[in-house]
Amino acid sequence: MPAGNRGLSKIYVEDMSLKVTLYGITRDIVGTSVIELPAPAPATVGELLEEMRKQYPALGELRSCAVAVNHEYADNDQPLHTVDEIALIPPVAGG
Amino acid sequence: MPAGNRGLSKIYVEDMSLKVTLYGITRDIVGTSVIELPAPAPATVGELLEEMRKQYPALGELRSCAVAVNHEYADNDQPLHTVDEIALIPPVAGG
Amino acid sequence: MTPYLAITDQPIDVAAAMAAVQTDAAGAVNAFIGTVRNQSGGRPVRRLHYESYDSMALTQLGHVVTQAYEKWPMLQEVAVVHRKGTLELGDVAVVVAVATPHRAESFAACQYIIDTLKQVVTIWKREEYEDGTEWVAAHP
Amino acid sequence: MTPYLAITDQPIDVAAAMAAVQTDAAGAVNAFIGTVRNQSGGRPVRRLHYESYDSMALTQLGHVVTQAYEKWPMLQEVAVVHRKGTLELGDVAVVVAVATPHRAESFAACQYIIDTLKQVVTIWKREEYEDGTEWVAAHP
Numbered sequence: 001m002p003a004g005n006r007g008l009s010k011i012y013v014e015d016m017s018l019k020v021t022l023y024g025i026t027r028d029i030v031g032t033s034v035i036e037l038p039a040p041a042p043a044t045v046g047e048l049l050e051e052m053r054k055q056y057p058a059l060g061e062l063r064s065c066a067v068a069v070n071h072e073y074a075d076n077d078q079p080l081h082t083v084d085e086i087a088l089i090p091p092v093a094g095g
Numbered sequence: 096m097p098a099g100n101r102g103l104s105k106i107y108v109e110d111m112s113l114k115v116t117l118y119g120i121t122r123d124i125v126g127t128s129v130i131e132l133p134a135p136a137p138a139t140v141g142e143l144l145e146e147m148r149k150q151y152p153a154l155g156e157l158r159s160c161a162v163a164v165n166h167e168y169a170d171n172d173q174p175l176h177t178v179d180e181i182a183l184i185p186p187v188a189g190g
Numbered sequence: 191m192t193p194y195l196a197i198t199d200q201p202i203d204v205a206a207a208m209a210a211v212q213t214d215a216a217g218a219v220n221a222f223i224g225t226v227r228n229q230s231g232g233r234p235v236r237r238l239h240y241e242s243y244d245s246m247a248l249t250q251l252g253h254v255v256t257q258a259y260e261k262w263p264m265l266q267e268v269a270v271v272h273r274k275g276t277l278e279l280g281d282v283a284v285v286v287a288v289a290t291p292h293r294a295e296s297f298a299a300c301q302y303i304i305d306t307l308k309q310v311v312t313i314w315k316r317e318e319y320e321d322g323t324e325w326v327a328a329h330p
Numbered sequence: 331m332t333p334y335l336a337i338t339d340q341p342i343d344v345a346a347a348m349a350a351v352q353t354d355a356a357g358a359v360n361a362f363i364g365t366v367r368n369q370s371g372g373r374p375v376r377r378l379h380y381e382s383y384d385s386m387a388l389t390q391l392g393h394v395v396t397q398a399y400e401k402w403p404m405l406q407e408v409a410v411v412h413r414k415g416t417l418e419l420g421d422v423a424v425v426v427a428v429a430t431p432h433r434a435e436s437f438a439a440c441q442y443i444i445d446t447l448k449q450v451v452t453i454w455k456r457e458e459y460e461d462g463t464e465w466v467a468a469h470p
Contacts (some may be wrong), residue, residue: 024454094453189313
């Protein structure tokens, strides 16, 4: 990848805001079903989780709290983009 | 048990006839759904099976052929009585 | 807790058998349904004929269900309905439905009942092919 | 072989889900039905509320069913229907139905699907008691 593209990407990340949808107990904890993180927003799943737990310590008390990006469970190092559909996933309990 | 009763029982066994009901492939082999064995009839399940296999050798070619007495699977040494409901049970295949 | 056991020459109402086992105390229902396949060992099957020694079949089925209750004391409700007579392709031959508080036991108890039923219950199956019929499992 | 997967706020038609998987080629159908129990961990339950992240739940359910087809290549048909919204005692919360040529695989595949569904599908359960509500499994 050319250096120019890397620089552009960097600027893009720093400028973007993120929308995160909240389900189940995470919505109760945050108090809203969608939270908008203004720029500079977290650049990765791991940073998003860190930021959310800092703002809402009760999230850290859950059995688990995953992040979904575009309907898939995402690892901590996955980068985030404004166009992504991002959600917090507390412990599921279907069935 | 008094000797008199044992003697009576012995006479009874020698005098009795047995009705045996046939199911599935055993009915096809024997050619009827009930067979009557006149006195002196087999006194035990084992003797019954031996007698039936002698008369109808095709019974010996089955994967198995059990005898049921009063709706229960019976061992070879179980005695038979005229009042019993006796059946040949070829390999079952329900379900 | 009285199990619903039946052998019938009428089409089996699967929904009724499953409804028979549902209770507010049981969170899990497992049901097994055996239907008439269009082939057996690679040979095309046209239809099936089931013959039953009804009174013994129900006695043995009762034993099977009693054993299941002994193995899984949390087992709550059981229904077993087996059809006899002539069955066409796709027809339901047997349904086993069990209800338990938790799901793992529902699978285990249902599988035990159908597996054991096939070993001891006095029902015989005659498969009808293009060119004849055969009693299933009769010969080695 | 396209699985019938749905998340609905309407009562689940169990018979329809089971009919959806039956084919003349499959001799065995196994179905698991999860219903609303009147208690949870010894605590009386009055009703349940299921919340679903539908689009992700269906994506994950698709993954689960794909994995089942990989594990049991003879698996023929699959139906999974999960309800959401408010459910009363005895209501059907989920039905999983699978059809296979032989019965052992029908039990194994059905159990795999419900077990894995419970681990990955984005549906949340809130139990309602006499004195409040609680998100199930949320805390250690």
